[in-house]
Every structure is written in structure tokens, then in C-alpha cells.
Amino acid sequence: MKSEITISELARLMNVSVHQIRYFEEKGVLEPAYTSDNQYRMYGMDEIYRLSHILLLRKLGVPVGLLKECMDNYSADQSRHLLQHFLHDVEDELKRLEQLRQFIRKVLHEQQSYSSLSSPYAIKQRDAVHLARLVEMDPSANLGARQIVERARRVPHLFESDIHYVWDDSNRLTLYTETEAPGDLVMPEGEYLTLQRPADQDDEMDQMIEQFSNCAADQGYIIQGPMVLIEKSYLSLFSKHKLHYELQALISPTDRTCKEVRR
DNA sequence: TTTCTCACA
DNA sequence: TGTGAGCA
Numbered sequence: 001m002k003s004e005i006t007i008s009e010l011a012r013l014m015n016v017s018v019h020q021i022r023y024f025e026e027k028g029v030l031e032p033a034y035t036s037d038n039q040y041r042m043y044g045m046d047e048i049y050r051l052s053h054i055l056l057l058r059k060l061g062v063p064v065g066l067l068k069e070c071m072d073n074y075s076a077d078q079s080r081h082l083l084q085h086f087l088h089d090v091e092d093e094l095k096r097l098e099q100l101r102q103f104i105r106k107v108l109h110e111q112q113s114y115s116s117l118s119s120p121y122a123i124k125q126r127d128a129v130h131l132a133r134l135v136e137m138d139p140s141a142n143l144g145a146r147q148i149v150e151r152a153r154r155v156p157h158l159f160e161s162d163i164h165y166v167w168d169d170s171n172r173l174t175l176y177t178e179t180e181a182p183g184d185l186v187m188p189e190g191e192y193l194t195l196q197r198p199a200d201q202d203d204e205m206d207q208m209i210e211q212f213s214n215c216a217a218d219q220g221y222i223i224q225g226p227m228v229l230i231e232k233s234y235l236s237l238f239s240k241h242k243l244h245y246e247l248q249a250l251i252s253p254t255d256r257t258c259k260e261v262r263r
Numbered sequence: 264t265t266t267c268t269c270a271c272a
Numbered sequence: 273t274g275t276g277a278g279c280a
Contacts, residue, residue, distance in 0.1 A: 008264070018265085019275060027273095040265060064273065 004033055004042035014051050021051070029054055029067045060086045103160055107234050114196055114235065114244070121215060123251075124192050130183035131164055131176035138172075165229040187228060193221055193251050198235075198242035205229075205245070212247045221251040 011018045024030040025041075030051055032041035043051075054067055060082060062070055070082070134155060155161065155177055164176040166185065176185060195212045199205055209227070216223055227249045235244035 006264080007266095017275075020273090022266085023274060038265080058273095 002042070004044045007032075007041045007043070010043045010048065010051065013048070014055065016051075016055065024051070024054060024064070024067075027064050027067070029064065029071070061089065103157075103234075107237070110232060110235060111238050115238075117196065120195050120197050122194050122196075124194050124248075126187070126189065126192050126248075128189045129187040130179050130181045131166075131185040131187065132179035133184040134158075134163070134175040134177055136172070136174045159233050163231040163233070165231065166226050168226060187248075188225075188250060190224075190250050192248045193219075193223075194246055194248045196244070196246040198239035198244050200242060208245065208247060212249070216249065216251065224250040224252050 005013070007018050007021055011021055021030065022041075025032070030047065033044040033047055034042055036042050050071070053071055057067055057070055058064070062082070070079075074082070158177070161177045164178070164187075166174050166176060168174070174185075176183075193212075193216055195208065195215070197208065199208055209229070212227070213223075227247060230246040230248060232244045232246065236242060238244075
């Protein structure tokens with residue numbers, strides 16, 4: 001019995017397709033040990049080791065066109081450099097996946113805490129939040145795609161962020177995203193009255209702001225500083241065709257007995 | 264079962 | 273950079 005194996009046996013052994021082995025042959029990186037009388041390719045131990053080497057290099061991202069050069073001519077230094085480069089790529093990918101994992105956890109957490117609310121209104125104790133300015137709006141202008149493209153500072157993953165809409169005393173609107181301290185604006189630590197719900201951008205929004213102001217007045221809260229509208233667009237995954245908004249305002253600590261506001 | 268070739272993603 | 277199909 002011959003010790004060499006056929007292409008399908010080699011493919012099974014190395015967990016690749018027959019096609020792929022023939023493709024490596026076409027590219028000049030893996031020749032069979034010999035071709036039998038019936039034109040079948042036959043492979044021995046040398047070819048098995050060579051294929052395992054090829055597959056390892058492919059896993060490291062080496063293009064098929066470079067395999068031959070890499071296996072036959074690379075110095076130890078060149079091989080080490082190749083592995084270091086690949087390690088760097090893997091670390092970048094791990095970083096990307098870690099950020100993705102944290103984002104998914106945040107979305108699930110936000111959705112869970114929103115759906116467990118017994119009332120859209122709540123009082124929250126918040127730590128200071130530092131905000132970075134994104135776009136300043138003219139009072140008359142509407143926020144459109146063009147405006148975001150032209151005027152917003154580039155923010156990676158903008159629509160995965162909590163976008164803060166802040167109106168100043170002259171009713172000028174500025175958009176912010178959360179950032180590390182110091183940032184351009186600070187929402188101080190303290191107790192915030194909050195109203196959360198999905199809404200359409202215009203009509204329902206005005207209504208929401210009005211309701212919020214009325215609620216604060218009814219409950220005797222004194223609003224300190226600007227009212228902030230936080231857009232969590234990623235939560236619209238759970239409320240189709242509506243964006244999720246949370247209105248927040250720092251309240252003065254006149255009434256600490258009322259921890260939940262119902263309407 | 265394998266080879267080869269061509270089309271396709 | 274492979275894969276799928278058809279043919280001998």
C-alpha cells in the first residue's frame with residue numbers, strides 16, 4: 001500500500017477544500033509529491049507539513065501571491081516582523097470588539113431600565129457629565145443631514161452616542177456629546193428630574209418639553225440651569241420609527257421627599 | 264473519485 | 273481568494 005494520500009484525503013486531514021489545494025498548486029505554492037498513472041495527485045509527509053505551513057501563513061493574512069517568497073526566502077527577522085504585525089492587527093480587532101461589547105451592554109441596560117420604569121418621569125441622582133460641543137444651531141434653522149455633515153466636529157460612532165441638545169438663555173441650541181473632563185460644558189452633579197420616551201422629532205418634542213415644564217412646576221421643583229434633551233437614537237431599535245429622548249433638568253433640593261413623580 | 268474549465272461572488 | 277457546477 002502506498003504511503004502517499006490523494007487530494008481528498010489531504011483535504012479531509014487538513015480541513016480545507018480539494019479546490020483550495022488545487023488553487024495553491026495553480027499559484028505555485030504546493031506541488032503534489034507525484035502524479036499517479038490515472039493522473040491523480042498524490043501527497044506525502046513533506047506536502048502535509050508544507051500545507052500546514054501555508055495554512056498558518058494564510059491565517060496570518062499573508063496573500064497567496066507572497067506565500068512562496070515567505071516560506072522559501074524569509075529570514076527569521078522577517079518572520080518575526082510578520083507575526084508582530086499580525087499581533088498588532090489582532091489587538092486592534094480585540095479593542096474594536098471590546099467597544100462593541102460595551103455598546104451592546106449599554107443598549108441592553110438602557111432598554112431594560114427604561115422598560116422597567118413605572119412612570120416616564122423620575123428623579124435621578126447624577127454624577128457630573130462633561131460635554132463636548134458638536135454643532136451650534138441658528139435659532140431659526142432646523143437640524144438637517146447637511147448641517148451635521150458641514151458643521152459637526154467629526155465624532156466616531158456619533159449615532160451610538162447620547163446626543164445632548166442644550167438651549168441657552170437666548171434660546172440658542174447647541175448639540176453636545178459626552179466626553180472626558182473638562183469638555184466645553186458640564187452638567188453638574190445633583191438631582192435631575194427626567195422624562196423619558198420615544199417621540200417624533202418635531203410636534204411630539206414640543207409637547208414633551210411643555211409637559212416636562214408643567215410637571216416640574218406642579219411638583220414644586222425649581223429648575224436650575226438649562227433644560228437638556230438627550231437623544232438615544234440607538235434605543236429606536238426597540239420603538240420603530242421613533243427616536244428615544246430623555247429630558248433632564250437639574251432641580252434644586254427643596255423637596256427631597258418626593259422621589260418619584262407620577263402623572 | 265478526480266481532473267479540468269468556466270462562471271461567479 | 274476561493275467556491276460551485278458540469279463534464280469526461
